[in-house]
Amino acid sequence: xxxxIRVQRAIKNITQAELADMIQVSRQTINxxxxxxxxxxxxxxxxxxxxxxxxxxxxxxxEEDD
Amino acid sequence: xxxxIRVQRAIKNITQAELADMIQVSRQTINxxxxxxxxxxxxxxxxxxxxxxxxxxxxxxxEEDD
DNA sequence: TATTAATGTCAATTATGTTTTACATTTGTT
DNA sequence: AACAAATGTAAAACATAATTGACATTAATA
Numbered sequence: 001x002x003x004x005i006r007v008q009r010a011i012k013n014i015t016q017a018e019l020a021d022m023i024q025v026s027r028q029t030i031n032x033x034x035x036x037x038x039x040x041x042x043x044x045x046x047x048x049x050x051x052x053x054x055x056x057x058x059x060x061x062x063e064e065d066d
Numbered sequence: 067x068x069x070x071i072r073v074q075r076a077i078k079n080i081t082q083a084e085l086a087d088m089i090q091v092s093r094q095t096i097n098x099x100x101x102x103x104x105x106x107x108x109x110x111x112x113x114x115x116x117x118x119x120x121x122x123x124x125x126x127x128x129e130e131d132d
Numbered sequence: 133t134a135t136t137a138a139t140g141t142c143a144a145t146t147a148t149g150t151t152t153t154a155c156a157t158t159t160g161t162t
Numbered sequence: 163a164a165c166a167a168a169t170g171t172a173a174a175a176c177a178t179a180a181t182t183g184a185c186a187t188t189a190a191t192a
Binding site: 043056062 | 067
Protein backbone atom coordinates (compact mmCIF):
# COMPACT_ATOMS: atom_id res chain seq x y z
CA UNK A 1 0.00 0.00 0.00
CA UNK A 2 1.26 3.40 -0.88
CA UNK A 3 -0.10 6.83 -0.03
CA UNK A 4 0.44 10.42 -1.00
CA ILE A 5 -0.17 12.05 2.35
CA ARG A 6 2.94 14.14 1.94
CA VAL A 7 1.62 15.63 -1.27
CA GLN A 8 -1.84 16.20 0.17
CA ARG A 9 -0.29 17.91 3.19
CA ALA A 10 1.68 20.14 0.88
CA ILE A 11 -1.47 21.08 -1.01
CA LYS A 12 -3.23 21.98 2.22
CA ASN A 13 0.00 23.33 3.69
CA ILE A 14 -0.24 21.54 7.03
CA THR A 15 2.46 19.86 9.10
CA GLN A 16 2.48 16.29 10.37
CA ALA A 17 1.80 17.63 13.85
CA GLU A 18 -1.17 19.64 12.66
CA LEU A 19 -2.65 16.71 10.79
CA ALA A 20 -2.11 14.54 13.86
CA ASP A 21 -4.01 17.05 15.98
CA MET A 22 -6.85 17.27 13.51
CA ILE A 23 -7.53 13.56 13.59
CA GLN A 24 -6.54 12.97 17.20
CA VAL A 25 -3.53 10.73 16.81
CA SER A 26 0.11 11.11 17.71
CA ARG A 27 2.51 12.82 15.36
CA GLN A 28 4.50 9.60 15.14
CA THR A 29 1.44 7.81 13.86
CA ILE A 30 1.21 10.26 10.97
CA ASN A 31 4.93 10.09 10.40
CA UNK A 32 5.04 6.31 10.21
CA UNK A 33 1.94 6.04 8.04
CA UNK A 34 3.26 8.72 5.71
CA UNK A 35 6.60 6.95 5.40
CA UNK A 36 4.88 3.67 4.65
CA UNK A 37 6.03 1.89 7.79
CA UNK A 38 2.56 0.61 8.46
CA UNK A 39 -0.94 0.58 7.11
CA UNK A 40 -3.52 2.55 9.09
CA UNK A 41 -6.93 1.31 10.11
CA UNK A 42 -9.90 2.28 8.01
CA UNK A 43 -11.00 4.79 10.63
CA UNK A 44 -7.74 6.68 10.25
CA UNK A 45 -7.78 6.41 6.47
CA UNK A 46 -11.29 7.89 6.35
CA UNK A 47 -10.33 10.70 8.71
CA UNK A 48 -7.17 11.52 6.79
CA UNK A 49 -8.98 11.50 3.45
CA UNK A 50 -11.67 13.71 4.90
CA UNK A 51 -9.12 16.30 5.99
CA UNK A 52 -7.80 16.38 2.45
CA UNK A 53 -11.29 16.41 0.97
CA UNK A 54 -10.40 13.48 -1.24
CA UNK A 55 -11.79 9.95 -1.50
CA UNK A 56 -9.78 7.32 0.33
CA UNK A 57 -8.76 5.83 -3.02
CA UNK A 58 -7.03 9.07 -3.97
CA UNK A 59 -4.89 9.09 -0.87
CA UNK A 60 -4.25 5.38 -0.37
CA UNK A 61 -3.58 2.98 -3.22
CA UNK A 62 -3.24 -0.79 -3.32
CA GLU A 63 -0.11 -2.30 -4.80
CA GLU A 64 0.54 -5.68 -6.43
CA ASP A 65 1.71 -7.37 -3.25
CA ASP A 66 -1.25 -6.28 -1.14
CA UNK B 67 -17.37 2.88 12.29
CA UNK B 68 -20.20 1.16 10.53
CA UNK B 69 -20.33 -0.67 7.24
CA UNK B 70 -22.90 -2.06 4.86
CA ILE B 71 -21.01 -5.11 3.68
CA ARG B 72 -24.07 -7.25 4.22
CA VAL B 73 -26.09 -5.10 1.84
CA GLN B 74 -23.32 -4.96 -0.73
CA ARG B 75 -22.97 -8.73 -0.56
CA ALA B 76 -26.68 -9.07 -1.15
CA ILE B 77 -26.48 -6.82 -4.19
CA LYS B 78 -23.68 -8.90 -5.65
CA ASN B 79 -25.22 -12.07 -4.27
CA ILE B 80 -22.06 -13.47 -2.72
CA THR B 81 -21.52 -15.28 0.58
CA GLN B 82 -19.10 -14.33 3.34
CA ALA B 83 -16.93 -17.27 2.33
CA GLU B 84 -16.85 -16.17 -1.29
CA LEU B 85 -15.93 -12.63 -0.38
CA ALA B 86 -13.23 -13.97 1.92
CA ASP B 87 -11.78 -16.01 -0.94
CA MET B 88 -11.86 -13.07 -3.30
CA ILE B 89 -9.75 -10.91 -1.06
CA GLN B 90 -7.65 -13.66 0.48
CA VAL B 91 -8.72 -13.53 4.08
CA SER B 92 -10.46 -15.99 6.35
CA ARG B 93 -14.23 -16.18 6.45
CA GLN B 94 -14.14 -15.20 10.10
CA THR B 95 -12.36 -12.00 9.20
CA ILE B 96 -15.25 -11.06 6.93
CA ASN B 97 -17.77 -12.15 9.51
CA UNK B 98 -16.27 -10.11 12.30
CA UNK B 99 -15.78 -7.03 10.14
CA UNK B 100 -19.31 -7.30 8.80
CA UNK B 101 -20.74 -7.60 12.29
CA UNK B 102 -18.77 -4.58 13.44
CA UNK B 103 -16.58 -6.45 15.89
CA UNK B 104 -13.50 -4.73 14.56
CA UNK B 105 -12.34 -2.23 12.03
CA UNK B 106 -10.31 -3.60 9.13
CA UNK B 107 -7.03 -2.25 7.87
CA UNK B 108 -7.08 0.11 4.93
CA UNK B 109 -5.77 -2.64 2.67
CA UNK B 110 -8.80 -4.78 3.42
CA UNK B 111 -11.20 -1.86 3.13
CA UNK B 112 -9.84 -1.01 -0.31
CA UNK B 113 -10.07 -4.62 -1.44
CA UNK B 114 -13.61 -5.03 -0.14
CA UNK B 115 -14.77 -1.79 -1.74
CA UNK B 116 -13.16 -2.85 -4.99
CA UNK B 117 -15.11 -6.11 -5.03
CA UNK B 118 -18.30 -4.14 -4.62
CA UNK B 119 -17.23 -1.55 -7.18
CA UNK B 120 -17.95 1.21 -4.71
CA UNK B 121 -15.74 3.86 -3.11
CA UNK B 122 -14.55 3.03 0.40
CA UNK B 123 -16.75 5.82 1.74
CA UNK B 124 -19.85 4.07 0.44
CA UNK B 125 -19.04 0.85 2.25
CA UNK B 126 -17.46 2.14 5.44
CA UNK B 127 -18.71 5.18 7.29
CA UNK B 128 -17.33 7.08 10.26
CA GLU B 129 -19.54 7.60 13.31
CA GLU B 130 -19.54 10.26 16.00
CA ASP B 131 -17.36 8.31 18.40
CA ASP B 132 -14.64 7.50 15.86
C1' DT C 133 25.78 31.16 12.18
C1' DA C 134 22.43 30.46 15.49
C1' DT C 135 17.79 29.36 16.42
C1' DT C 136 13.50 27.33 15.75
C1' DA C 137 10.24 24.43 13.27
C1' DA C 138 9.62 20.26 11.12
C1' DT C 139 10.68 15.69 10.31
C1' DG C 140 12.95 11.17 11.20
C1' DT C 141 13.79 7.40 14.20
C1' DC C 142 14.11 4.15 18.20
C1' DA C 143 12.60 1.38 22.06
C1' DA C 144 9.09 -0.09 24.96
C1' DT C 145 4.39 -0.85 25.78
C1' DT C 146 -0.50 -1.31 24.87
C1' DA C 147 -4.23 -2.11 21.82
C1' DT C 148 -6.23 -4.10 17.97
C1' DG C 149 -6.53 -6.88 13.76
C1' DT C 150 -6.15 -11.54 11.65
C1' DT C 151 -5.72 -16.51 11.39
C1' DT C 152 -6.85 -21.12 12.65
C1' DT C 153 -9.71 -24.68 14.35
C1' DA C 154 -13.78 -26.05 15.88
C1' DC C 155 -18.47 -26.10 16.96
C1' DA C 156 -23.30 -23.97 17.40
C1' DT C 157 -27.07 -21.77 15.34
C1' DT C 158 -29.83 -20.11 11.73
C1' DT C 159 -31.71 -20.22 7.09
C1' DG C 160 -33.01 -22.36 2.80
C1' DT C 161 -34.33 -26.40 0.15
C1' DT C 162 -36.12 -31.01 -0.86
C1' DA D 163 -38.66 -33.34 9.08
C1' DA D 164 -34.19 -33.85 7.31
C1' DC D 165 -30.29 -32.12 5.08
C1' DA D 166 -27.10 -28.78 3.44
C1' DA D 167 -25.49 -24.13 3.12
C1' DA D 168 -24.64 -20.02 5.38
C1' DT D 169 -23.76 -17.50 9.33
C1' DG D 170 -22.48 -16.74 14.27
C1' DT D 171 -19.24 -17.37 17.94
C1' DA D 172 -15.24 -18.51 20.91
C1' DA D 173 -10.47 -19.25 22.37
C1' DA D 174 -5.74 -19.19 21.48
C1' DA D 175 -1.99 -17.63 19.07
C1' DC D 176 0.26 -14.43 16.29
C1' DA D 177 0.92 -10.12 13.58
C1' DT D 178 0.48 -5.46 13.14
C1' DA D 179 -1.18 -0.80 14.50
C1' DA D 180 -0.86 2.93 17.68
C1' DT D 181 0.88 5.50 21.75
C1' DT D 182 4.40 7.67 24.53
C1' DG D 183 8.65 9.82 25.43
C1' DA D 184 12.86 10.98 24.09
C1' DC D 185 16.44 12.30 21.10
C1' DA D 186 18.71 13.02 16.31
C1' DT D 187 18.57 15.14 11.97
C1' DT D 188 17.13 18.22 8.41
C1' DA D 189 15.05 22.49 6.64
C1' DA D 190 13.81 27.19 7.08
C1' DT D 191 14.62 31.69 8.66
C1' DA D 192 16.40 35.66 11.41
